[in-house]
Amino acid sequence: MARAADLKDAGRGEDWISVDYFPIYAGIYARMTDNNVRTENCNSGQGRNADKYLQLELVGNMFFLRHSADGNEWKDLPCSPIVRNDLVNVSLQVGLFHATYSGNKGAVAFEDFSVEYGGSFKTARLDFPKDGQGQIPTKSTLSWIPGTGGEHHDIYFGTSIDAVKAANSRMSKGTSPYKGRQAVSDIDFEIDGLKDGTTYYWRIDEVAGEEIVVGEIWSFTTYDRNLADFGKYGSTEELSAAWVAGGKADVKLVKGALQLGYNNASAPYYSLAEYTFGANQDWMSSEFSLRRITVEFRGDPANKSDDKLYMIFEDNDWGVSRTIVEYNGDPANLRKHSWNRWDIDLRELAASNPTFRLSSVRKMALAIGNPGVPTASGSGRVAFAKIRVDRMKAADGQEAWPRYIEPEKFVKAVPFSDVSVTGGLWRERMEVNRKSSLPHVWSRCEESVRGDGQESKRLDNFRKVAGEMDGGFTGTYFNDSDVYKIIEGTAYSLQNHPDAELEEYTDKVIDSIAGAQWDDGYLYTFYSLPEHKPEMRWTNVGAMHELYCAGHLFEAGVAYYKATGKRKLLDVSIKLADNICDTFGPGKKANPPGHQEIELALIKLYDVTGNTKYMDMARFFIDQRGHRTGGRNLYGDYSQDHIPFIEQEKGVGHSVRAGYLFCAVTDIAMRSRDEAYGNAIFRLWDNITNTKTYITGGIGQPGGPEGFANDYELGNGCYAETCSGIAFSMWNHRLHLMTGESKYIDIAERTLLNNMLNSLSYEGDKHYYTNPLSSGGHPRWEWPGHDCACCPSNLVRTISSIGGYAYTHDDRAVNVNMYMQGKAKVQLAGNEIALLQTTNYPWDGDVKIAVRLKNASRFTIRLRIPGWARNEPMPGNLYKYLDENNDPVTLSVNGSPLDVNVENGYVTIERTWKSGDKIHLVLPMSIRRVVAHPRATADAGLVAIERGPIVYCAENKDNPFGLGDLKLPDSASLSATFEKNFFSGVVTITSDTDPKLKLIPSYLNANRGTGWMRVWIPRK
């Protein structure tokens, strides 16, 4: 092999590489020390029979990555060599998909690597007692996940970040931040004396003999429950010192209440009393209850009738973001001399300003006036007694407020089978899916090989168990799931495009699956060959994926039944589900699946059969997480099994498992009105979208365990697995069904177009497992080449049913959520309507919709105005556009222009519609520059380019120069061109810089050979 022989900078300690390889649990950041050849014995991975060794060699500025089955014969991985420049400021991810299957589970030992320690502590959390009532508890527990190399941990804890940073174990214990040393097996520490409204810092060092590896600093903030109890102030002076009057106002203490006297004669036409917290208030974390702010106020008869009462909040996160909440009670209360109570759902703060961060509230104000109606004169007063944050817990049986599950907001999806996609990008991808991907994945189920060259015949496994042929199991233990997912994709494809030959073939496969089912319903070929092993089944549901495979079977059974009316696979599913319900549950086996999926599939089975025991089973599995029922060991945060689900606050662990879990929780929350589930889901979504989602909508960070890492740790050599993007889209779609809110569709669309489509080659027969935003040359792989085929099979089912994301409705309104050329049938109350869309979206923002219906009738059509057309790249504040763009959205019906008032992400048209009415919507498709939150340091100094919903990238192919010359100054102008003959016809972007930069839709990268690729580009 060709090698660069320049060794002058080899072997420095700064070189590091992030090697994500499948399916290892942990320890993935490896650093070169002083020996240029590193060989890793992967003997503690999980699984069976694959390569046991991984080798990394540094030669000059290149890393060579190799794998081997026996430690003697080495093969270069396709990604080798990796250029050292790729490793500067970016954790390069390489797909090592062949490695590490052996008999045990657990962390991987990098025997010759020194493990980068910073990545080892993955969780920090504050445990509160579960009563949910009363004041903040004074005791709490720190817990963490230990690294692999230590014997002891040193614990530091205090209220000063500098003191915690500087402390060491030579200090005396007690009052100093040093709290002592404990064995590495002891992974939590009790703290007491916590105070409200205080930020605490902590650090855990790993101690091995003389060596101490210093840990990262973690923090949490307790919040003031009583934000203000004015009775505790002794004098007006004391009150005024804390509450500063703004505008033409004065504040004073009258009978234990704050009295805000105001004069709203000049802009901003309201007056306020303002309070600044000593530290940012975290109203999102450290709690698992529903929260509201309660304000007690008293009006005055002299107040003007158009005066309004407000609370104003400011965060202190990425600059300052302000949000205003208006009193929504009876306006006459402002003129009544009696006490009123005003409850504010904390979510309202984010609803009026999506970039506002509840996790870092710094200021609040009480205000009166009317900013909308300038008033020549006017004065009055309002008294306030108390402002506090209340915790309420639905699980306590009390009426929970605010409510997270509001059935009046539920919407139904228009099923993909009622949506035909007839043109544009999605039609093109659907055709490729049907003609190329689907036959390809079926052929690989017939015959494939594993990375180690051994055969892997998924369909033969079923045929052997069914007695149609002889032989043992081949392939990987969870391979049944791919067949099921492909049947599901085939079912969807048959619904769009009947194909008698394909249906007959699938029927035969289903016959073999039915033949492979045991008499009592059990079905899993891995424990059925060469003969049934009843003693093995359900012995290791944490690792062996039997329940995961069962889930995909149920989804396939339901899909095939709906597509063809044939019950055989559905009956197989029901028989297995009944066996599972007999085996697991209260008083029976309590182990939940290590890889979630079955939960959402059980809901589908419930929906189609109406049998509630399936939903109960799903709930049982969810509620077992984090509980050691029956003395079982927890799987840890890798499988979201570290704490009970309703207490989970952050996206952790394997992101596909998490995504499927969240889908099921949302399904159950809707169906059984479960407020505790709704609350947890709201909080998890907030954390993930604000700190762990890529600009492409992908999730799964480098250094994470095939999934989530720390907040804002968004290195661009990321994992962003195709399946996790699909699971994330599925979850966001369900959240939209639960709330009717468009922000969830903003994310689903971003993810499907930029993360999911990225996975599939233009021809449809090669795939990415991971979808990084930065690469030195990362080819899509062919199947075989990787025996884990979760992503290819997931793609076929998702692309063939993509039309199901486009529309939702309730009885009186239809939401047009995604723009794609085609026709939809929508069932409104007593009225079936059809919508015919004509558009070249996403390359063009021009959308024409013709309405067809029998009899003219009154109903509402809502058109989604995507976040990018409203200066909001993603919900939350993880990304911002560098510039404001106020190019208008325009709208007309039958040629008459309408005002565009966007509310909750939709423009609403309510009228009496008649057949032939035409809507014309134009979304401005300007080229936009995006920057990331300053805490996302991997993107510091970088810019990403978007146009409409498409994220762009620069590729070496169009930009024949070194990465050192890649830059896009803010002053450069960019122009868009529709290139009819470039792939299926797409818009590309060029700069006027020297050298000129050409950008292509990022999902098309690596379709013309591989070279460097970047989504984020240096601004200087």
Ligand SMILES: [Zn+2]
């Ligand atoms: Zn996958």
